Amino acid sequence: MKHWDTVAVVGVGLIGGSIGLDLLAKKLARRVIGIGRRQTSLDAAKRVGAVTETTLDLRAGVGDADLIVVCTPVGRIVDDVLAAAAAAKAGTLITDVGSTKQSIVAGVAGRLPGGVTFVGSHPIAGSEKSGPEAALLDLFDGRTAVVTPAADTPPQATEAVEQFWRQLGSQVVRMTPADHDRALAATSHVPHIVASALAAVTPEEWLTLTAGGWLDTTRVAAADGELWVQILTDNRREVLTGLANVERRLAAVRQALENCDSNELETLLAEGRTRREAAGKLRPRTSSNSSTIKGT
Amino acid sequence: MKHWDTVAVVGVGLIGGSIGLDLLAKKLARRVIGIGRRQTSLDAAKRVGAVTETTLDLRAGVGDADLIVVCTPVGRIVDDVLAAAAAAKAGTLITDVGSTKQSIVAGVAGRLPGGVTFVGSHPIAGSEKSGPEAALLDLFDGRTAVVTPAADTPPQATEAVEQFWRQLGSQVVRMTPADHDRALAATSHVPHIVASALAAVTPEEWLTLTAGGWLDTTRVAAADGELWVQILTDNRREVLTGLANVERRLAAVRQALENCDSNELETLLAEGRTRREAAGKLRPRTSSNSSTIKGT
Numbered sequence: 001m002k003h004w005d006t007v008a009v010v011g012v013g014l015i016g017g018s019i020g021l022d023l024l025a026k027k028l029a030r031r032v033i034g035i036g037r038r039q040t041s042l043d044a045a046k047r048v049g050a051v052t053e054t055t056l057d058l059r060a061g062v063g064d065a066d067l068i069v070v071c072t073p074v075g076r077i078v079d080d081v082l083a084a085a086a087a088a089k090a091g092t093l094i095t096d097v098g099s100t101k102q103s104i105v106a107g108v109a110g111r112l113p114g115g116v117t118f119v120g121s122h123p124i125a126g127s128e129k130s131g132p133e134a135a136l137l138d139l140f141d142g143r144t145a146v147v148t149p150a151a152d153t154p155p156q157a158t159e160a161v162e163q164f165w166r167q168l169g170s171q172v173v174r175m176t177p178a179d180h181d182r183a184l185a186a187t188s189h190v191p192h193i194v195a196s197a198l199a200a201v202t203p204e205e206w207l208t209l210t211a212g213g214w215l216d217t218t219r220v221a222a223a224d225g226e227l228w229v230q231i232l233t234d235n236r237r238e239v240l241t242g243l244a245n246v247e248r249r250l251a252a253v254r255q256a257l258e259n260c261d262s263n264e265l266e267t268l269l270a271e272g273r274t275r276r277e278a279a280g281k282l283r284p285r286t287s288s289n290s291s292t293i294k295g296t
Numbered sequence: 297m298k299h300w301d302t303v304a305v306v307g308v309g310l311i312g313g314s315i316g317l318d319l320l321a322k323k324l325a326r327r328v329i330g331i332g333r334r335q336t337s338l339d340a341a342k343r344v345g346a347v348t349e350t351t352l353d354l355r356a357g358v359g360d361a362d363l364i365v366v367c368t369p370v371g372r373i374v375d376d377v378l379a380a381a382a383a384a385k386a387g388t389l390i391t392d393v394g395s396t397k398q399s400i401v402a403g404v405a406g407r408l409p410g411g412v413t414f415v416g417s418h419p420i421a422g423s424e425k426s427g428p429e430a431a432l433l434d435l436f437d438g439r440t441a442v443v444t445p446a447a448d449t450p451p452q453a454t455e456a457v458e459q460f461w462r463q464l465g466s467q468v469v470r471m472t473p474a475d476h477d478r479a480l481a482a483t484s485h486v487p488h489i490v491a492s493a494l495a496a497v498t499p500e501e502w503l504t505l506t507a508g509g510w511l512d513t514t515r516v517a518a519a520d521g522e523l524w525v526q527i528l529t530d531n532r533r534e535v536l537t538g539l540a541n542v543e544r545r546l547a548a549v550r551q552a553l554e555n556c557d558s559n560e561l562e563t564l565l566a567e568g569r570t571r572r573e574a575a576g577k578l579r580p581r582t583s584s585n586s587s588t589i590k591g592t
Contacts, residue, residue, distance in 0.1 A: 124507045144504050173504065183502040191494055191513040196568030197545040198487055199575070201538075206479040207575045208440055208469065211420045213516040214575070217487040220509040221572040225565040229558050236553055242497075243550055247543065249493040254539055257532055262525050269521040272492030276517040279495070279503045279510070 002163055004029040008065035010058060010080050012036050012045035014127060015097050016071030017135025020050035022168050025137055035061040045132040059087035067164065070096040075230040078107035081118055090115030095161045097123055099184065100235045101148045101177035109150055117157040120148040120177060122184070123170060130224050141169030148177045185238035190246055192228060193239070196221040298459055300325040304361035306354060306376050308332050308341035310423060311393050312367030313431025316346035318464050321433055331357040341428040355383035363460065366392040371526040374403035377414055386411030391457045393419055395480065396531040397444045397473035405446055413453040416444040416473060418480070419466060426520050437465030444473045481534035486542055488524060489535070492517040 007023055009016045012034040023029040034051030035058050036042045042054035055061040062068050062084045070080045077098045098104050105120045112118055125143040145165035149158040162172045199218040232239050256264040303319055305312045308330040319325040330347030331354050332338045338350035351357040358364050358380045366376045373394045394400050401416045408414055421439040441461035445454040458468045495514040528535050552560040
C-alpha cells in the first residue's frame with residue numbers, strides 16, 4: 001500500500017479533520033499539515049490528532065506536499081486549488097472533497113502550472129455537524145467516494161486519487177463531473193431542501209408531537225446553511241431539475257388524495273417503499289472494485 | 297398506581313404488542329388478552345411475552361376486560377370499537393391507538409351501549425417495522441401520548457386513559473380530535489408523503505451514491521403502504537392543507553434558486569435549521585404533567 005510522506009489538508013473541518021485522523025491513525029502518511037484561516041480551528045485539529053503541524057499560510061503549508069486535499073467550502077475550492085497549485089512542487093497531486101464537481105473541475109481546467117495535477121473527488125460521507133471537533137476516525141470506511149477525472153486527466157493521477165480513497169476504506173466510483181452533479185442533486189441536494197422545508201412549515205407549538213419519523217426526515221435541515229447555499233447555487237441547474245421531479249411527484253400524490261383514489265395512492269407509496277428498501281439492502285462492495293455509474 | 301385486572305388488546309402488531317409487553321413486564325395488568333384475526337400473529341405475540349392468552353373471537357376476548365385497547369389499522373378501528381363495546385361488560389373503558397382521531401371519535405359517538413366509555417388516544421411512537429415480533433419494551437417511555445376526549449366524554453374516563461399512558465411512561469397531551477389531526481398532518485402524515493416521494497424519484501442506479509442524509513430523510517418510506525393509505529385518506533383534508541404548505545415552501549426555494557438569490561435561500565434554510573434544532577432540544581417533560589396544545 002502506498003505511503004504518503006507529506007499530505008497537506010486545506011480546511012480542517014469535519015471532512016478534512018477526519019481525513020487527517022485516518023491518515024495518521026492508519027500510518028498512511030508521515031506528516032499531515034493542516035492549513036486553515038483561523039488559528040482556533042487549527043489548534044483544535046492538532047488537539048484531536050488530525051494533523052501533525054499547522055499553518056495559516058497556504059503557500060508555505062503546501063510546499064512539501066506529495067498530496068494536497070482541499071476541504072474548504074464549495075465556493076472557495078477553485079481558488080484554493082489554484083493557490084495551492086501555484087506553490088506546490090512539481091509532481092504534486094491535488095484533489096478536493098467538494099459536494100459539486102462540474103464547476104470545480106471546469107474552474108481548474110487549463111489553469112494549473114506544469115507538473116501539478118488535479119483530480120476532483122467527493123467522498124459521500126458526513127454529518128450535520130461541522131468543525132474539527134466533529135472529525136471521526138473511519139468516517140470514509142465502507143462509504144462511496146466518487147472520483148471525477150476530466151477528459152484530459154492523466155490516468156495514473158486518477159488511479160492515485162482512487163487509491164487514496166481506498167486507503168481510507170471507501171468504495172470508489174468513477175463518474176463524469178456532469179453525471180456526479182445530476183446524481184447528487186437527487187441523492188443529497190434536493191433531499192436537503194425538502195428536509196428544510198418540512199422542518200420550516202411545522203409550527204413550533206406542535207414540535208412535542210413529532211416522533212422519530214419527523215426527526216429523521218428533517219435531520220439534515222440542522223446543517224450549516226452557508227455551506228448549503230454554496231452547494232445549491234453551484235449545482236443550481238441540476239438541483240432545479242431534481243426539485244421539479246419531487247414537486248411533480250408530490251402533485252401526483254395530492255391528485256390521488258383529492259380524487260380519493262386509494263389504489264393510485266397505494267401504488268405511489270409502494271414505489272417509494274421499494275426504492276427505500278433497495279437502498280437499505282445495499283452493502284458496500286469490496287474496496288478493490290471500482291465501478292462506473294452512468295447518468296440517466 | 298392503578299392495577300388492571302384484565303386488559304384486552306385488539307390487534308397485536310408493533311403497537312398492541314408493545315403495550316402488552318409493558319403491561320406484563322411492569323406488572324400493570326394480571327391478564328393481557330391478545331385478540332387478532334390470524335393465529336400466527338397471536339402465536340407470535342404470546343411467544344414474545346406480549347399477552348397471557350389469545351383468541352380469534354373478539355366477543356369472547358373482551359368479555360372480562362376492564363380496559364380494551366384497539367390497535368387495529370385506522371380503517372378498522374370504529375368497527376372494532378363498536379364490536380368490542382357490544383360484548384363488553386358494564387364499566388369497561390375502551391381506547392384506541394389510531395393515527396387519526398376526528399373520524400374515529402365521530403364514528404363512535406352516540407353508538408356505544410350504556411356503561412361502556414370510549415376515549416380516543418394516539419401514542420406518538422412507532423417504527424417503520426410492523427408485527428408482534430417488532431414489539432418493544434418501553435416503546436412509549438418518554439414519548440408523547442395524545443388523548444382526545446369528545447365534548448361529552450366523562451372526565452373520569454379521560455383521566456383513566458391518561459393515567460394508562462402515564463403508566464407506560466408517556467407524557468400525556470390532551471387535544472381536541474380536530475387539533476390532533478391538524479397537528480399530526482404536519483408532524484407525521486405529510487413527512488411520510490415527502491419521504492416516499494423523495495425515495496421514489498431517486499433512480500435505482502444512483503442508490504450507491506446515497507449517504508446518511510438520504511437514508512434518514514426517506515426512512516419512513518419503507519413503512520407498510522396499506523396502513524398509510526388508510527391514514528392519509530382518513531385525514532385527507534388536513535393532509536392536503538399540510539401538503540400545500542410544503543409545496544408552497546418548495547416553490548419559494550425554487551424561486552430563490554431560479555433568481556440566484558443567495559440571501560433569500562439562506563433565510564429559508566435558516567428557518568428550517570432553527571425549527572429542527574428546537575425539536576432536537578426538546579426533552580420529554582415529566583410524566584406527571586398534562587398539557588393542552590391548541591391548534592393554529
